[in-house]
Amino acid sequence: MGIDEYDETMEVRPDERFDSEKLHKYLKGRLKGAEKPLAVRQFGGGAANLTYLLDFQGRHYVLRRPPLGPVAPSSHDMAREYKVLSVLYRAFPPAPRAFLLCRDESVIGAPFLIMERCRGVVVRRRMPRVFRDVSGAGLRISEALIDTLVDFHSVDYRALGLQDLGRPDGFIERQVEGWWERWQNAQDQERPEMESAYGWLSGNLPEDASASLVHNDYKLDNVMLADDDPSRVVAVLDWDMCTLGDPLSDLGALLAYWSEPDDPPALKAMAMMPGQGFPSRRELVKRYCDRSGRSRSQVTFYHVLGLFRVAVIVAQIYFRYQRGQTRDERFAALGALIPLLARRALEVAGSEA
Numbered sequence: 434m435g436i437d438e439y440d441e442t443m444e445v446r447p448d449e450r451f452d453s454e455k456l457h458k459y460l461k462g463r464l465k466g467a468e469k470p471l472a473v474r475q476f477g478g479g480a481a482n483l484t485y486l487l488d489f490q491g492r493h494y495v496l497r498r499p500p501l502g503p504v505a506p507s508s509h510d511m512a513r514e515y516k517v518l519s520v521l522y523r524a525f526p527p528a529p530r531a532f533l534l535c536r537d538e539s540v541i542g543a544p545f546l547i548m549e550r551c552r553g554v555v556v557r558r559r560m561p562r563v564f565r566d567v568s569g570a571g572l573r574i575s576e577a578l579i580d581t582l583v584d585f586h587s588v589d590y591r592a593l594g595l596q597d598l599g600r601p602d603g604f605i606e607r608q609v610e611g612w613w614e615r616w617q618n619a620q621d622q623e624r625p626e627m628e629s630a631y632g633w634l635s636g637n638l639p640e641d642a643s644a645s646l647v648h649n650d651y652k653l654d655n656v657m658l659a660d661d662d663p664s665r666v667v668a669v670l671d672w673d674m675c676t677l678g679d680p681l682s683d684l685g686a687l688l689a690y691w692s693e694p695d696d697p698p699a700l701k702a703m704a705m706m707p708g709q710g711f712p713s714r715r716e717l718v719k720r721y722c723d724r725s726g727r728s729r730s731q732v733t734f735y736h737v738l739g740l741f742r743v744a745v746i747v748a749q750i751y752f753r754y755q756r757g758q759t760r761d762e763r764f765a766a767l768g769a770l771i772p773l774l775a776r777r778a779l780e781v782a783g784s785e786a
Contacts, residue, residue: 441555442474442486449475449483449501451541456496459540464533464547466492481750482673486550493550494532497673498543500753511544512536513598514673518548520593521646525585527656527669551668553657560707564663571710573664578656579717581666582687583724586645586680595677601644604678608738609634616745619752626775630741633782639731642679649674651683652690654705684721685735688714689743699773737782744774 453473460467469489476484476495485496497511511534518531533547554561556574564570590596600607613631620627648655650671657668691714692704701708714736722729751767 441476443477445473445475445485446477456541459535459537460487460533460547464494481746482671487547494547495529495550496541496545496547498541498545510673511546513675515546517595517598517646517672517675518546520595521588521672524588524593525669527581527585527666528672529668529670551657551670552660553667554660554663555654555657556707557654557705558707560710563660567663570663571707572712574653574658575712575717576720577658577664577666578653578687579720580724581656581669582648582651582683583721585648585669586683586725588646590646590677595646598646599676599678601677601679602641604641604644604647604676605682605738606638608678608682608742609638612738612742612745616748619745619748621748621751621771624772624775626772626779627741627744630737630744630775630778630782633779634734634738634741637734637782639679639734642681642727644677645680647676647678647680648672648683649676649686651687652705653687679735680725681727681732681735682738684718684732685737685739686742687739688717688732688736689739691717697773697777699770700777703770733781733784737778740774740778740781744771744778747771747774 453471456473457467457471460471462468466489469492472488474486474488476486481500483498483500485498487494487496497514499511515531515534518528521528522530529548529551531546531548534544535546536544538544554563556564560570564574567573590598609631616627616631648669651669655670656666657670659665659667690705692701692706692708692711693713694701694708696704718729718732721727722732747767747770751771
């Protein structure tokens with residue numbers, strides 16, 4: 434199987450393998466081209482859902498399934514992701530198209546979906562070689578990231594039949610309470626900083642905003658760019674938490690993952706983006722609000738919520754690692770990040786004027 438320069442696949446990790454012959458048998462007659470021989474590789478960049486490349490002698494698809502072990506009921510939802518991606522591409526071209534949902538866990542050990550394979554460049558810790566000599570690449574990437582988010586939030590979800598995807602009323606309060614509950618289920622020890630951050634969020638809830646589709650995990654490394662143009666987003670990935678709610682929660686999540694040169698060293702070390710050449714969080718907020726017409730008056734709340742949420746996600750991944758549900762050694766040091774993220778959330782909350 435040919436692997437191109439931007440293909441981030443690898444051999445499937447031993448503990449994350451499945452019976453590819455059983456999968457192949459299931460897909461024959463259900464998926465175009467699946468009658469040809471199947472080769473399976475794994476995408477190694479993610480930290481939650483498991484993602485595989487299916488290669489039927491040159492016809493490629495992507496298979497996504499939840500991580501190993503018990504997961505939170507409302508996360509890693511393949512049926513939700515399929516529901517969204519089976520229609521969203523019609524109104525929002527960067528959404529990959531989903532072709533098939535399998536709820537039968539006997540096939541590979543979990544529910545899964547099959548979607549189109551998108552090709553492009555994902556920006557993580559280092560600027561990809563193809564963009565290193567492009568003038569202003571960091572700014573162009575960032576503007577495309579924000580503009581794509583604004584476009585996504587303007588999608589008419591009712592026209593796509595997605596009006597029952599979520600309950601916008603009380604969305605933010607449910608987010609705060611839901612992430613607090615997840616923290617209680619995943620915490621490795623008492624963390625006073627987490628309790629303080631939760632208390633601040635509970636005491637500063639914004640009023641319900643006008644609803645839009647919400648991605649719920651929108652960040653730089655969940656976006657794929659054209660390899661010949663850092664200003665063009667070709668795909669937005671990881672849709673299993675998509676719902677209806679307050680669009681500013683997506684902006685807050687993006688801010689929580691964003692890195693600036695003067696951030697604390699520990700936070701810069703965990704950042705999944707290059708350290709130089711990108712605009713500040715303040716500049717991201719300005720572009721988003723200018724283009725969307727939304728107020729920036731309570732953006733601090735959404736930033737704090739985003740940081741609290743990342744701390745819980747880190748705790749959940751670390752919990753799975755501690756319990757032996759994944760042997761991925763990337764996760765061994767995650768426990769130390771939880772209090773750092775919680776303290777950062779409190780710092781941002783305290784900076785609100």
